[in-house]
Amino acid sequence: MEAILVLFKANGQWKDFPLVNATTVIGRGESCDLRIPLLSISRRHCELVMSGEVLKVKDLASSNGTFINNKRVNEARLKAGDRLVVGPIIFTVQIDGEPEEVYPTKTRAQMLAEQGEAEEIVDLEAGIVSQPGASGVEEVAAAAEDFDPITALEALAGEHERKKKEQGK
16 A cells, blocks of 8 residues: 655645655654654654555644544544644645545635634744744734745755764764
């Protein structure tokens, strides 16, 4: 079975994250297989387990929960096309090339913004809040719009590869 997590940027570009191990841990901790450096994501948030032709997700007692298609789960089987939500990150699950076409998913905040409505920001990203000058809600919202999870994940992957090479010398 080939399983891929597809993540979209705000501009419509996407990045594929193939699940190459039988178990993949997602979280912000350095030991995670897929590391997402956001405080709203637990150090060890959830794990994906591939066994035969089955892909399951298990929440690892995360603070903010793991969701499939907007439903909070402790453990569940993932199907092709499911939306896996970890903190503010939304992955579309692609299994053996299905669904063939994957489209970006809009968050509730994005839909309200398109309608010209404001939404109160309840769960602020601590990493964004701690940036110099980001003291007001408007500044935090602007910083959140500029956050690009794909670029952050690519930078972490490059850093991880660099460390592996240094250790091998």
